[in-house]
Amino acid sequence: MLTSTRQARILDSLRSDGEVRVEDLADQLGVSASTIRRDLNALSAEGLLKRVRGGGNIEPDRIPFSDVSRQQQPEKLRIARRAAELVSDGDVILVDIGTTTALFARELRGRRITVITSSLAVIDELRSDDGVELIVLGGVVRNNYNSMVGTLTEQALAQIRATTCFLGTSGIRPDGTIADTTGMEVPIKRAMIASSVRSVVLADASKFPGVGLLNVCGPEQLWGVVTNEGADEATLDVFRSNDIEVMTA
Structure with missing residues (x-):
């Protein structure tokens, strides 16, 4: 064979x-x-x-969200803070699920922006903030990874036009493909990309290549990538060759 x-x-x-x-x-x-x-x-x-x-x-998402959130936490926090610099007052942004995007949401407290999300962790970070207008996408709750999925979420996204989508990921392949491990999350991520003027991936160095059999999008659909030192340089060069902004926190 x-x-x-x-x-x-x-x-x-x-x-x-x-x-x-x-x-x-x-x-x-x-x-x-x-x-x-x-x-x-x-x-x-x-x-x-x-x-x-x-x-x-x-299926690394079988690991509880709370356990994943403790992995590479300092690196994720730096990425979150760097990504927050891309947000301006008045922006309408989509925030994907994930432990890094939850930290990113924390950095948005007090901002005069609109945040649209299907992440329960992002909701928890922003629900009591008077400055942020928080819009929650409906759907079926996936308790294991603090998210909402399903056709209701996709239908809601089809009606949205956001300034920027901030994506999490299970892995980034050497050719720049953004990957995921969970089939029910992929349509949500794709809908977020389609509903945004620009899309930015938040990924610490361990996500190069990380894991994931399912393609979310190719590098040509991204505007930027925020990562930390130690990320695979060859993959970052693929992004740069596609005129994608690479930001290191």
Whole structure:
């Protein structure tokens, strides 16, 4: 079996089950465990899965939001503060789900702006602020990652025209593709991009390549990227070659 065919089969298993084990894949595909490990390492390097002991998975959002929020917290805070500098009084902005976007929302307190979001964490940060006009997108609550999803959210976004969309992401591939791990979140992110004059991704260095099998958008649909030192320079050069503003916090 060709390497590309075998790796495609591995990805099919991931899409179906969310995780795979080395021994199971070796039995299914009729190859050695060492061959499977090399495949998993290669797919991990491309940002297509998260390598874990004994196998791999594509669902880091099973980790509670509170636990994720503690990872790379200083870096995320610097990114949030740098991103807040892009917001001017009077702006109408869309804020995606995520731990970095929640910190970003905190930096917006007291601003005379309109914030539209499907993130419960962003709502918690801004709900008591008299300066911010907060608009909440309806939908089905996804408790695991403090967000609202579904057709109601997408329909609401179709009626909006925002100054800027601030996106979170599960990973950024070497070609600049923005990726996600959760199918129900992808249409929301795409609708946010379509409803905004410009789109900015907030991503700490660990998101290069991060994880994610699902394409959200290509670099050509972005205006800017805010990250921190240590992000993969080759990927950042892809953004720069597409005239995307790269900001390091």
